Structures are given as C-alpha cells and as structure tokens.
Amino acid sequence: MNNRKSIIIILAAVIIIAMAAVFIGISRSKSAQPNTSKQTIVIGITLPLTGDVAMLGQSAKNAILLAQKQLPKDLKYDYKLVFEDDQFRPALGATIANKLISIDHADALISFGSPVGSVISPIAERAQILHVNDFASASHVADGEFNFVDYTPxxxxxxxxxxxxxxxxxxxxxxxxxxxxxxxxxxxxxxxxxxxxxxxxxxxxxxxxxxxxxxxxxxxxxxxxxxxxxxxxxxxxxxxxxxxxxxxxxxxxxxxxxxxxxxxxxxxxxxxxxxxxGADPTQQFVDQYTLEYGQIPKFGAANAYDVLNLVVKAVESAGNGTLKPTRIEIKDAMAAIPEFDGALGKHLTIDSNGVVDSKAVVRMIKDGKAVTIKP
Amino acid sequence: MDILPQLILNSIIAGAIYAMIALGFNLIYGTTKFFDLGYGALTAVGGYAVFYFYKTLGLDLYVSVLFGILIAGTIGMVIYKLVYSPLRKKKSSGMVLLVASLGVLTAMQAIIAILFTSQFQTLSQNAGSERVFNILGGVITQTQLITLVIGLLIMVAIALVFRFTLFGKAVKAIGDDEEVSKIVGINTNKIVSRVFFIGSAIGGLAGILIGFDTGIEPTMGLSLLLKGVIACIIGGIGNVYGGVIGAFLLAFIENFGIWKISGEWKDAIAFAVLILFLLFRPQGILRK
Missing domain, CATH: 3.40.50.2300 (Response regulator)
Known part of the structure; x- marks a missing residue:
C-alpha cells in the first residue's frame, strides 16, 4: 500500500512539473515575440545541419540567414525562421514537418534535397501549406499545388x-x-x-x-x-x-x-x-556571402537564398498587412510570381509544374576547387 | 574468367573483417550466452578513438592504434561491469540482456555522433592514394593486406590461447557451464570481464582497420555486427573456429553472388543464406 502511495505521489509530481514546464515555455515564447503591431509569419526550415551533407546544409542555412538580414525593413509582416536538423534522413524529415506544422504553426515550409523533400511534399499537400524545396532533383517533390522546387531540373x-x-x-x-x-x-x-x-x-x-x-x-x-x-x-x-x-x-x-x-x-x-x-550563383551573391561568412557558398546555397526571398515575396503579395494571408492565398501568390532576378541569375521563372527554371553548367575540378568551364 | 583471382581476393579481404567481428562476438556469446548488440558500437569506438588521437591530436599512428584498441576493450569491459554484470547477477533473462545491449548500442552511437558529428570520416591521411600490390592476378591495397595479416594473426592467437593457457581453459569451462565453473573455483566474473575486454578490443581493431580502408561513421557498427552474427550462425554459434569459417563462407557467397547480378542484392543474399542455415542446419557448420 505504501509502495502504491509513493508511486501515485511521484506520478503526480511529474505531471505537475511537466505542466509547469509547458506553461513557462508558452509564456516565454509569447514574451519573446517582437513588440510590434506586425503579424509574424513563421517559416519552418528543415536542413541537414549534421550528418554526411552537413556542409551543404550549413551553407544553405547561412544563405537563408543572409537573405533574412537583407529583407527590406518596410515589409507588411515580421518573419520568424524556425530551423530544424533532418540529417538528410526522410524519416526525420517527416517528423520535423509535422512538428513545424502542428507545434510551431508554420505558415510555409522550406526543405532541402530529394529524400526529405519527397516525404514532406505529400504532408504539405495534405496540410495545404506552401512547401518549397531548394535542392531536389526528383521531380515529384513539386507534385501538387502547394509544392515548389528551386533547383536545376x-x-x-x-x-x-x-x-x-x-x-x-x-x-x-x-x-x-x-x-x-x-x-x-x-x-x-x-x-x-x-x-x-x-x-x-x-x-x-x-x-x-x-x-x-x-x-x-x-x-x-x-x-x-x-x-x-x-x-x-x-x-x-x-x-x-x-x-x-x-x-x-x-x-x-x-x-x-x-x-x-x-x-x-x-x-x-x-x-x-x-x-x-546545377545553375551557378551570381557573382553578386558569391561576394555578399563571402563577405558575410568568410568563405564561398557551397552548392545549393544560392537556391536557398532565392527560396526564402520567394516565400517572403509570396506572403507579401498575398497579405494586406492587417491579417495574415491564408495558406491557400500564399500558395496562389507563389504560383503567380512573375519573372524575377535572384541569386541564380536574372529572368528566372516558375514553370507550370512549380519548378524554378534554371540552366545547368559544365564544371571542372581544378586545384581542388570547382570551376565553371561552360555556362 | 580473369576476374576470378580478384573475386577470390575480394572475398578473402571481406572474410577477414567478418571473421574479426565474428571472433569477438563469439568469444562473448560463447561465454555469456547472450547476443551482445552493444558489441557493434565498439567497432565505431575503436575507429573514432584513433580518429581523435591520430587525426585530431596528431599522435603517432601506432600509438593511436594502440590507444584505440585499449579504449575499445576498456569501454567494453566497463559496460559489462556496469550494465550486464548486475543484470546477470539478478538472473535476468536473455531477452532482458538483449534489450539492454540494444540500449547500449543506441546510446553509444548517439554519444559518438554528438562528440564527432555523424559525418563520414576517413582515417587515412592521404585520400585516394595508397600502395597497391598485385597478388596472383588480383589487386590488394596495403591496408587490405594488413587487415588480412592481422586477422589471421588474431585467429591464430585466439586458438593458441584457448588451447594452451589456463585462461583459455577457464573461458571454455564457463562457456560449458558457468555454475559448475564457479564451484570448481574459477572466478567467473573476472574471466568474463577479461573476455569482454578481449572481444571488444578485437571489435575495436576491426573498426580501426575498416576506418583506414573505407572510413568510419557512428552507425557503422550495426551492419558489421549483423554480418558477424550471420557468420557466427553459419559457422556455429558459440564456436570460435566456426565463426571464422562462417565469415569466409559468407564473404565468398556475397561476392560471387553479386558477380552476375546487381550489387543491391548483396544484403539480401547474406540474409537468405542465414535463413537457409536456420531452417536446415541451425547448429551451423561446426557444433559448439
């Protein structure tokens, strides 16, 4: 009887502590929001920040942060970026996507690569949330109305x-x-x-x-x-x-x-x-990235930079600043983005399949570095 | 058919690695009678220890390898003392020990990933350049040759220890009947600790050699362990010599099996062989 009483007391204590932690967490997240009248748009971003392709994931993250830093100050909304590490593993990507949607209440998702993009794509379509992948060769990642890819097809x-x-x-x-x-x-x-x-x-x-x-x-x-x-x-x-x-x-x-x-x-x-x-980044982007981080951007970084700008462009176009645009409005605005100039070059367009059209290049490894020999 | 000498050589090289894994695993299983899944992680422990001492701290290669082997052995022994020994004292079932060893494997992989990241690493200093030898029409690298020689030496050493030393006789006695061994005065706890040290050190050494040949990653242990377990079952679970035979047989079957069919079938072939042996000869090639 004493044992049972002890177990009940311990369980009750654990539940109380857990509820307190959740309450404190919610209070802190509310107080962390910028003291502004602007609505906050949450963009959930999953990248391989650790693992075999971490150097590409980290470079993409740097590019996204650079794009965020360069956003104009007079936008209609504030943009909160939530980064998660998927280690380039599809199973983790699925878990992260669900977490970003249901817990972080993301208004848009960004992912990286075909393996993770492939699992997030149907999740995004079902949840009717804009999803843009910046490194997917697999064409089915762009399937559906809510999915887009910014990568040389x-x-x-x-x-x-x-x-x-x-x-x-x-x-x-x-x-x-x-x-x-x-x-x-x-x-x-x-x-x-x-x-x-x-x-x-x-x-x-x-x-x-x-x-x-x-x-x-x-x-x-x-x-x-x-x-x-x-x-x-x-x-x-x-x-x-x-x-x-x-x-x-x-x-x-x-x-x-x-x-x-x-x-x-x-x-x-x-x-x-x-x-x-895939398409070469512009020299302007390379110079800005190098100035900011002291190293040249890795493959896919320019794509990530453009993806954030595209998502912001879509949101700004869809919303009136007073209320947050709906996910469907954001998706429609994304699809309607006309020709744009980005880190991958000028006059880029999004085709009817939701893929940003950019051209491949021929490169060579010279002295341990990748050099473009034919644009 | 001029590919045949190279196929045979490839099979022998792969067999040597599987044999080392099987040797360590069988040593532990033969003595304690439970499947230690945590053993797999010790291959990564050995590899990453050498990575730390040799590539990060810049110590001498041989000193780093020695440290790597000792660290893998020590960690294996510590895990026995902290996790398995208390469970065995409580007469826990094989399932409990198996689950505990799975926890050990998972925890160690996670710790290695946190300390060193999950990125694939190679232990060789010069990527892509290594001495290559032509042997009887086949090509073998320096690292692979060393792996073969060391694998053979360890097999011979284990055989000699079992045959001619009191320790070897004690290990066999404990493997036959632990309770009777205690009665006749064998300090079973001490012997089993040493078995874990030796088995884990062999596993660590296998991980180090693989690290020099291809590379290391935190999760490398599970796939190696599975091949080692298959080799043990084919050869005769608990029989150290059987495990060696099973390892080479498995390597030959895998390499010849994918000779004319796609390489993606390699694992399927290995597990098909396992199932066949479990169905038709569960005791393996050599009984214990």
Whole structure:
C-alpha cells in the first residue's frame, strides 16, 4: 500500500512539473515575440545541419540567414525562421514537418534535397501549406499545388551532360548508380531518355544501395569492358569510397557525374574531372556571402537564398498587412510570381509544374576547387 | 574468367573483417550466452578513438592504434561491469540482456555522433592514394593486406590461447557451464570481464582497420555486427573456429553472388543464406 502511495505521489509530481514546464515555455515564447503591431509569419526550415551533407546544409542555412538580414525593413509582416536538423534522413524529415506544422504553426515550409523533400511534399499537400524545396532533383517533390522546387531540373542536367559526352567523343561508358536515392533515380531516368538516339553505348549499369562500402566486385565486373568514362551517381560517402576503389583497381579512365561531386568535401579526389552541375550563383551573391561568412557558398546555397526571398515575396503579395494571408492565398501568390532576378541569375521563372527554371553548367575540378568551364 | 583471382581476393579481404567481428562476438556469446548488440558500437569506438588521437591530436599512428584498441576493450569491459554484470547477477533473462545491449548500442552511437558529428570520416591521411600490390592476378591495397595479416594473426592467437593457457581453459569451462565453473573455483566474473575486454578490443581493431580502408561513421557498427552474427550462425554459434569459417563462407557467397547480378542484392543474399542455415542446419557448420 505504501509502495502504491509513493508511486501515485511521484506520478503526480511529474505531471505537475511537466505542466509547469509547458506553461513557462508558452509564456516565454509569447514574451519573446517582437513588440510590434506586425503579424509574424513563421517559416519552418528543415536542413541537414549534421550528418554526411552537413556542409551543404550549413551553407544553405547561412544563405537563408543572409537573405533574412537583407529583407527590406518596410515589409507588411515580421518573419520568424524556425530551423530544424533532418540529417538528410526522410524519416526525420517527416517528423520535423509535422512538428513545424502542428507545434510551431508554420505558415510555409522550406526543405532541402530529394529524400526529405519527397516525404514532406505529400504532408504539405495534405496540410495545404506552401512547401518549397531548394535542392531536389526528383521531380515529384513539386507534385501538387502547394509544392515548389528551386533547383536545376534533372532534364536540364541530363541534356547538357549528353551534349558534353558527345562533344568529348565519348563512345562507351559505365554507370554506377545509388539507385535507392530519389534524386539519383530521377537523374538516371532523364539520362536514359536522353541517351536514346546517340551513338554512346552504356556498357554496364552497376546499381547499389545507400550504405554500400565494398564496391570491389562491381568494379571488377566492369573494369575490363574498355569504358571511356565512368559516370558516378552517388552521394557522400559512397561517392568517395567508390572513386577510391575504382582507382585502387587500377582504372585510369576519367570519372564524371551530374552534380554528385559537390556533395563531397574531398574535391581533390576528382582533380581534373569535368562534370555537369546545377545553375551557378551570381557573382553578386558569391561576394555578399563571402563577405558575410568568410568563405564561398557551397552548392545549393544560392537556391536557398532565392527560396526564402520567394516565400517572403509570396506572403507579401498575398497579405494586406492587417491579417495574415491564408495558406491557400500564399500558395496562389507563389504560383503567380512573375519573372524575377535572384541569386541564380536574372529572368528566372516558375514553370507550370512549380519548378524554378534554371540552366545547368559544365564544371571542372581544378586545384581542388570547382570551376565553371561552360555556362 | 580473369576476374576470378580478384573475386577470390575480394572475398578473402571481406572474410577477414567478418571473421574479426565474428571472433569477438563469439568469444562473448560463447561465454555469456547472450547476443551482445552493444558489441557493434565498439567497432565505431575503436575507429573514432584513433580518429581523435591520430587525426585530431596528431599522435603517432601506432600509438593511436594502440590507444584505440585499449579504449575499445576498456569501454567494453566497463559496460559489462556496469550494465550486464548486475543484470546477470539478478538472473535476468536473455531477452532482458538483449534489450539492454540494444540500449547500449543506441546510446553509444548517439554519444559518438554528438562528440564527432555523424559525418563520414576517413582515417587515412592521404585520400585516394595508397600502395597497391598485385597478388596472383588480383589487386590488394596495403591496408587490405594488413587487415588480412592481422586477422589471421588474431585467429591464430585466439586458438593458441584457448588451447594452451589456463585462461583459455577457464573461458571454455564457463562457456560449458558457468555454475559448475564457479564451484570448481574459477572466478567467473573476472574471466568474463577479461573476455569482454578481449572481444571488444578485437571489435575495436576491426573498426580501426575498416576506418583506414573505407572510413568510419557512428552507425557503422550495426551492419558489421549483423554480418558477424550471420557468420557466427553459419559457422556455429558459440564456436570460435566456426565463426571464422562462417565469415569466409559468407564473404565468398556475397561476392560471387553479386558477380552476375546487381550489387543491391548483396544484403539480401547474406540474409537468405542465414535463413537457409536456420531452417536446415541451425547448429551451423561446426557444433559448439
């Protein structure tokens, strides 16, 4: 009986403490709001701030904060950014999206990359909340009325990639594909379509799953096929391990990719290799970012910068300043944004699929740095 | 068929790693009779310890590796003393110990991720450049060769310890019947502590070698552990020599299995082999 009484007392104490914590938390969040008559728009942002692609996520976050800093002072609304770390993991992305919608009461969502974008996209559509992804190759991330993508579409990458292969007189290639990555899958399907009608032969396609660390058998299968080039579509760390094992197997043929190299922080592994990448940022953005953070922006940062500006533009256009615009009004305003100038260049437009149209470029790794050789 | 020597070499290299994992796991299982899932995290502990001493502090390579092995062994032993030993004293069931070990695995992975971030790291100083040797028509890197040699030496050392030392005989006795071992005067707690130290040190060493070959990440332990467990079951759970045989058999099946089919089937092949053995030969190749 004494034991039961103790348990009840402890449980009651825990419940009281938990309620007090929630009450204090609510009071603090209310008092933290800016003392202004402006309504606050909450933008929930999920990025890979830790994990294998953290350097890209952190750079995107810096770009978003830079964009926020540069927002005009005379806007109709205040903008509160809520950042969360999804580690580039879809399961975490789903949890975060639900948290941002139901607990933070976000008015718009920003996400990063195809894996996370793919799970947030249907959630956003169901919740009828604007969702813009700034790094998704997978076209289905932009499915629905509420989803948008600001990233060079994979059909642009693929078109330029095939042109470049033909220009360089590549006749035979081997393809390594991290087939369970949604962005990679989208790139592959566009590539296979664009390869039809060309004189380039795909000698072999080696598919592997995320988490593979031993590629030796796959490499041995293809190393004597006489490929002119090896196309690697993988994210880090599979990309680096695969590249090292290709070289360890004695293969000297060049490697190339559509976008994958800039996922890596070991660019020296790809020294002298050309590849196709998403649209280049403008020099103005690069200079502003470098001045602010003392380093050049990583791949995807310019996209993130533009995404925040697009969301703000949509909200400002949809609302009258007195009341917050509804989510549907924000979505409609986003879709109606005309041609705009951004960190990815001038005269950018949003197509009917909700994708910001930007062009791919050809780059090369020179002295450990990525350099554009063909805009 | 000129790919055959390389396939065989690839299988032997993979088998050596699986064998080290299986050796440590089987040592612990054979003595304590429970599946220590926490063992998997010790591969990451060894790897990250070397990462810290060698790449962050800049210590000598061999000193860093020694520290890494000792730290993995010590942490394994401490976990036994703090978590498993009290549970075993209370005569907790195998399920309770399994769940506790899962908690240990999860907690250690999380701690490593907090201390070092989740980013994939490599232990080699020069990314992409390493000496490569041609052996009987196949290519092997310096790190892989060292892994093979060390793996073989450890297997031989464990076999000799079991055969010729009192400690080895005590471990076998405890594995056969712990209660009787206590009665005959064996300090079972002390022996089991040492088993955890040795097993964890072997796991840590495996993680270090993998770190030099491909790289390390906080969650590397679970997939390695699963391969080690499959190898143990194939070879004969609790049988140290069986685990080694199982490891090499698994490596050969995996590498030859994906020779003509897509590499994404590798894990499916491994688990299919496991299921077949559980169905038709659950005692494994060599009984305990």
């Amino acid at each position: 994979p059909y642009e990458d693929s078109k330029l990639f095939v042109q470049e292969l033909e220009k360089r007189n590549i006749k035979k290639l081997v393809f390594f594909a991290q087939q369970d990555n949604q962005g990679v899958a989208s790139i592959i399907s566009n590539f296979e379509r664009d390869m039809k009608g060309t004189s380039i032969a795909i000698l072999s396609t080696q598919k592997f799953n995320t988490g593979t660390r031993d590629f030796k058998t796959n490499i041995d299968e293809v190393k004597n096929l006489g490929a002119d080039i090896y196309v690697l579509e993988a994210t880090t760390p599979e990309l680096e391990i695969l590249t090292k094992q290709i070289r360890q197997a004695g293969i000297t043929a060049p490697v190339t990719t559509m976008e994958a190299f800039e996922f890596s922080d070991q660019l020296s592994l790809f020294e002298g290799m050309w590849y196709v990448n």
